[in-house]
Amino acid sequence: MTADSNSEQEPGLAALFALLSTSIPGIPEGLHYPRQLRRIAGVAGVPIEPEYDLDAYLADLRKRLYGADAGDAAGEGESADAEREDEGAAAAQWGMLCPSPVEADVEPVADLRDGLAAALAEPDGARRAEMLNEMSRQYGLFPAVDDEGRPRVLPTRVDVVSCLAAVLVPAAMLLAPAERRERMRTCADLECGTLFLDRTHSARRRYCSAKCTSRASTRRHRERRAGTATEGRGLGPG
Numbered sequence: 269m270t271a272d273s274n275s276e277q278e279p280g281l282a283a284l285f286a287l288l289s290t291s292i293p294g295i296p297e298g299l300h301y302p303r304q305l306r307r308i309a310g311v312a313g314v315p316i317e318p319e320y321d322l323d324a325y326l327a328d329l330r331k332r333l334y335g336a337d338a339g340d341a342a343g344e345g346e347s348a349d350a351e352r353e354d355e356g357a358a359a360a361q362w363g364m365l366c367p368s369p370v371e372a373d374v375e376p377v378a379d380l381r382d383g384l385a386a387a388l389a390e391p392d393g394a395r396r397a398e399m400l401n402e403m404s405r406q407y408g409l410f411p412a413v414d415d416e417g418r419p420r421v422l423p424t425r426v427d428v429v430s431c432l433a434a435v436l437v438p439a440a441m442l443l444a445p446a447e448r449r450e451r452m453r454t455c456a457d458l459e460c461g462t463l464f465l466d467r468t469h470s471a472r473r474r475y476c477s478a479k480c481t482s483r484a485s486t487r488r489h490r491e492r493r494a495g496t497a498t499e500g501r502g503l504g505p506g
Contacts, residue, residue, distance in 0.1 A: 278439070278442075279435070280435045280438060280439030281439045281442065281465065282312075283311040283312035283313075283436060283439065284436050284439040284440060285465070286311050287308050288384065288388075298378065299377060299378045300374065302368075302370055302371060302373060303369075304374075305377055305432070306369055308377075308432065309366060309369075309428075309431070312432065312435040312436070313435070314366050314431050314432065314435060315364075316365070316368060317366065317367055319368055364431070366426070366432075367431075369428050373427070377428065379429075380407075380432065380436065383399070383403055384436060384437070384440045386399065387399040387400050388440060393444075396444055400440055403433070403437050407429070407430050407437065408423050408424035408425050408430060409421050409422070409423055409430075409433060409438075410423075420434075421434050421435070422434055443465075451465055451466040452464075452465060453465070453473060453474070455476040456475055456484065457484045459480075459483065460476060460480050
């Protein structure tokens, strides 16, 4: 999501809007590719297995075979080791490491998206709560705390859709109250269409970011200039 800066402090909401949006960078016309799921997981802060990297594997193999004196290869191997350490730390903090997405994961995540969208669009509060609670049960989500006592929601199954649901379903629950749902907006910029949460006091925000506001302003300015030029050309003698 390229939305407001406050939402960037809430990875779950940012990832939820990224999933629900259909015209943001990397997600044109819905979900089609595993890399889109990887992007959403990154926004959500879900630690995910790295994609297979042949160069990194060969660098690591050279280091193992020839030791630290293998020149540039050793440096590449050390970089790969550092990345694995970072992934391990993230997995330990989150509680697990999400598998790397594959083609078979796209449809289940699309079903998750559609379920969340339907729940948030449901006008009846009791029914909306029932739908979100059922999704929590469907994906085997349970409350937990990490080693520092911070609350988390974790899935009982370690697959891509369940790992994403552990972040996205609670985020949707944050939007369940009517007063928050009413502040959900679609960016008015024709080139964007991103969903965002309007946090302004007046609740009249139209664009998800300063970039879209500027782009729309520039477009209007050009249209006015083009209109003025057209009128000017029509004022000559008949």
